[in-house]
Amino acid sequence: MHETLRRMNINRATWADLRQLADWLNPMVRGWVTYYGKFYPQPLERALVKIDLRLGRWARNKYKRLRGHKRRSWAWVKKVRTAQPTLFVHREFVYSKKVG
16 A cells, blocks of 8 residues: 555646545545455554645645645645545545544
8 A cells, every 4th residue: 555655656746636636546545445444454544644644745746835844734634634524535534533
């Protein structure tokens, strides 16, 4: 999974908007969640968190106001996550855990 994400070069896909990235990633991630989610949840969760880190890098490359601002790009990803929680499939698996 990590190697596949690395080869995809999500952070260099500045030609795409967020919806196109979601359409590109969601079928693959949905397959990973159904295949690895039952028996390997921790490694899967680590790989899916890396998608958000890659999205932060993508935002830094796409938008000039975020260029060079790692924390600001992570805040942007978090804001998008709260505004559009169903845009990316991996967020259901990673961020919908019950606390306590």
